[in-house]
Structure formats: structure tokens, C-alpha cells
Amino acid sequence: MALGAVVAVTVFAAGPASAFVPTSGSDPGSGSLTAAGLAAEGLTAKGLAPSGAGAAVHLLSQSGGTARGGLVAATTCTVSISPPVRSGAASVAVDYSVHCDQEVNSIYGIIGIFRGNESTPLENTVDQFDLGRFGGGFQIQRTCATGTLYALMRVIVNFKTGSPTRIDTNFAGPAGAITC
Numbered sequence: 001m002a003l004g005a006v007v008a009v010t011v012f013a014a015g016p017a018s019a020f021v022p023t024s025g026s027d028p029g030s031g032s033l034t035a036a037g038l039a040a041e042g043l044t045a046k047g048l049a050p051s052g053a054g055a056a057v058h059l060l061s062q063s064g065g066t067a068r069g070g071l072v073a074a075t076t077c078t079v080s081i082s083p084p085v086r087s088g089a090a091s092v093a094v095d096y097s098v099h100c101d102q103e104v105n106s107i108y109g110i111i112g113i114f115r116g117n118e119s120t121p122l123e124n125t126v127d128q129f130d131l132g133r134f135g136g137g138f139q140i141q142r143t144c145a146t147g148t149l150y151a152l153m154r155v156i157v158n159f160k161t162g163s164p165t166r167i168d169t170n171f172a173g174p175a176g177a178i179t180c
Contacts (some may be wrong), residue, residue: 053073055082055095058070058171060155062162075102075159081173084113084149092122092144092178094151097128098135105158107131109141117149122149 061076077100086095098107108130112121121140129138140151151173158166 012115022100045067046131051166054174055080056171056173057078060157060163060167062159062167063118075104076161077101077104077107077155077157079153079155079171080137081111081151081153081171083174084178085174085176086144086153086178086180087113087141090144090180091141092138092180093141094173095137095139096151096153096173097135098131098155098157099135101155103133103160105131105133105160107155107157109153109155111151111153113140113149113151115145115149121152146180148175149178150175 058079058081059076060079062074065100077098080095080097082095083094092113094111094113096111098109100107108128110126110128112126114121122145125142127138127140131137153171153173154168155171156166156168
């Protein structure tokens, strides 16, 4: 089962991010996945990004294409993921956003906070997000966990024009040392 299909089924209306808990039986109708399913879709522990004060900024771009009457400008989207920070007495948080330089059909995906090289996200949950056609950002929060933490984010953008018509890729945020 492709995670893109799960997210496409479960996320249609623009609105705040929502958490879902992976379960032992993947059910495409419920939008839940196993931890192994998350790993199969690319949200697994990877080499940690260097720790730093700033957010990781990634670009995803499509090439320009042709349309009736001339060349279509390529669309570029900027993905920003902050390092994890303490949030209140008992939480850790990561800010994230996606903004495109042109209107797109949809921007959605999932994000999770991971510790070290563990293969499952904190609290064994990820947040689904839908940033609509214009982009935006949210914050993911989890119960505080001591260690080197970082966020992994899967972003799917469906473009109005140009090629490719869809980009589905993963991004890692910078690592941060957290003490609870």
C-alpha cells in the first residue's frame, strides 16, 4: 500500500494537522499504518542532519513545460523544518511549512519526530497535514523525550501545470539535543 494513496484518501479539506496512530493492521480506509509501513514509505531513521540553530530549508521544483500558446513557468516550493525545541514543561515541538511560488492543486503529507536512530516516531504517531493550494505551516508537538531528536517529513505537491504533475518526496530537519 502506498502512503500517498492513504494520505490522498484521508486528507481532502484544508485544515490543521491531525495525528494518527500507526496500528498493527494497515487499513487504507482508516489512514493508519504500521511502524513497518512508515519505514517502507521512507519515514525511517536516517543519518542525522547537523545540529544548528536554523531551520533546514529544502527546495522542490518542477521543470518548465509547454502549454497551449507558450512556455509554462516551473513551480518551486520551499520546505522549511525547524530543529526540535522544548515546548512548555513536558513537550517537544518542531515548526514546519511548505510554500510554493505559484498556486498548486494541493500540498499535503505527514511529519514525525524521531529520536536518534530509532525506526519509529515519538509516541508511535505522525501528523497528517493539508496546506491547501497556497501553502502554510503548522507545528508538531509530542511528549518530551531526551536525546538527539529530528523531524522527517513527507511532502506531496500536485501541480496545476508543468512537469512532473506531482512530486512526492521526503525531507529531514536538523537535529537538536533535547533534555527533559
